Amino acid sequence: MHLHGELDLALPHGATLGEGLLWQGGRWWWTDIESSTLHAWRPGTAGPQSCRLPDRLGSFAHTRSGRVLLGLAKRVAIIKLDEELGPGQLQTLAPVDPAEPRTRVNDGRTDRSGNFVFGTLNEAKEKRPIASFYQFSMHHGLRRLALPAVAIANSICFSLDGRTMYFCDSMTPRIQQCDYDADTAQVAHVRPFTELDVEGACPDGSVIDAEGCLWNAQWGGGRVARYDPQGRLMAAFSAPAAHTSCPAIGGEGGDHLMLTTARADLGRDALAAQPLSGSLFGLRLPKALAVPDTLFED
Numbered sequence: 602m603h604l605h606g607e608l609d610l611a612l613p614h615g616a617t618l619g620e621g622l623l624w625q626g627g628r629w630w631w632t633d634i635e636s637s638t639l640h641a642w643r644p645g646t647a648g649p650q651s652c653r654l655p656d657r658l659g660s661f662a663h664t665r666s667g668r669v670l671l672g673l674a675k676r677v678a679i680i681k682l683d684e685e686l687g688p689g690q691l692q693t694l695a696p697v698d699p700a701e702p703r704t705r706v707n708d709g710r711t712d713r714s715g716n717f718v719f720g721t722l723n724e725a726k727e728k729r730p731i732a733s734f735y736q737f738s739m740h741h742g743l744r745r746l747a748l749p750a751v752a753i754a755n756s757i758c759f760s761l762d763g764r765t766m767y768f769c770d771s772m773t774p775r776i777q778q779c780d781y782d783a784d785t786a787q788v789a790h791v792r793p794f795t796e797l798d799v800e801g802a803c804p805d806g807s808v809i810d811a812e813g814c815l816w817n818a819q820w821g822g823g824r825v826a827r828y829d830p831q832g833r834l835m836a837a838f839s840a841p842a843a844h845t846s847c848p849a850i851g852g853e854g855g856d857h858l859m860l861t862t863a864r865a866d867l868g869r870d871a872l873a874a875q876p877l878s879g880s881l882f883g884l885r886l887p888k889a890l891a892v893p894d895t896l897f898e899d
Contacts, residue, residue: 602883604836607862608825608882612642612649617881619861620806622662623894624851629881631847631861632658641670641686641880644852652686660709662717670737672697672719677737679899695743697721697735704732706789707848708755708806712736713763714783715898718746720754720768723829728752729773736786739899747845748779756807756817760830761892767794767815769804776804776817776832795832799824806847807860810890818845818860825860842878843871844890855891 607623618633642649661673709719721732730750751770766781774797780789802822827836842862864879
């Protein structure tokens with residue numbers, strides 16, 4: 602039996618490309634990539650605190666030392682932020698694809714061992730598969746994962762035991778999975794996980810819940826869907842915004858599903874019909890399903 606429903610408006614917002622949502626320290630954190638801005642919002646307050654960064658922020662992770670690891674367009678960096686998101690000095694840790702001007706950092710999160718795993722995307726009009734997946738750690742630096750090249754890396758998340766990595770190329774309506782070894786950055790046995798059943802929808806950000814199920818935001822489909830560990834559709838919740846981009850589960854009780862959306866790639870008529878695009882949407886789940894992201898080992 603499939604559960605279906607609608608997400609409620611949680612925070613009116615005008616993100617051009619809201620992504621990377623996660624719950625940390627009593628706040629929802631996300632990036633508006635095209636605005637080069639990191640946002641953090643504490644539920645019950647009027648709006649988010651924001652930090653403008655020197656480049657577009659594709660993805661990020663919180664660290665053990667309390668800093669934030671940044672996947673900026675062409676580099677991995679680290680920064681210390683105060684409670685109001687006032688920035689300290691930004692330190693570059695590694696360049697990313699310095700010889701390839703067409704790519705930038707996109708989706709990413711920590712694996713269960715505290716390494717940062719992310720992918721790139723091809724910004725050129727012709728979306729050739731020239732983008733890659735990487736693991737970054739302080740111990741080993743940047744290591745490319747031996748996964749097939751993609752045009753738009755997305756949907757990166759990890760099984761509860763950390764041994765399966767989920768990922769996709771958003772140009773195809775399919776989420777993949779592979780065996781993953783965090784210590785050696787080795788991958789093997791790439792295989793399909795699930796196919797989207799919504800015409801014209803693309804898989805975007807994903808997260809794993811406490812039952813090992815995968816939640817995926819479906820760009821162009823205006824929904825977030827939950828799949829069991831075998832890839833079978835269990836539930837789907839719609840939002841009044843076509844470009845649903847990244848889900849997260851958190852909140853004080855660990856039972857809130859939240860979703861970023863985007864205004865990018867919507868024409869005037871579509872924006873008029875979906876004026877809340879770029880906002881956060883959410884709902885309360887029947888039980889606590891949050892799995893905290895592992896802090897980056899810095």
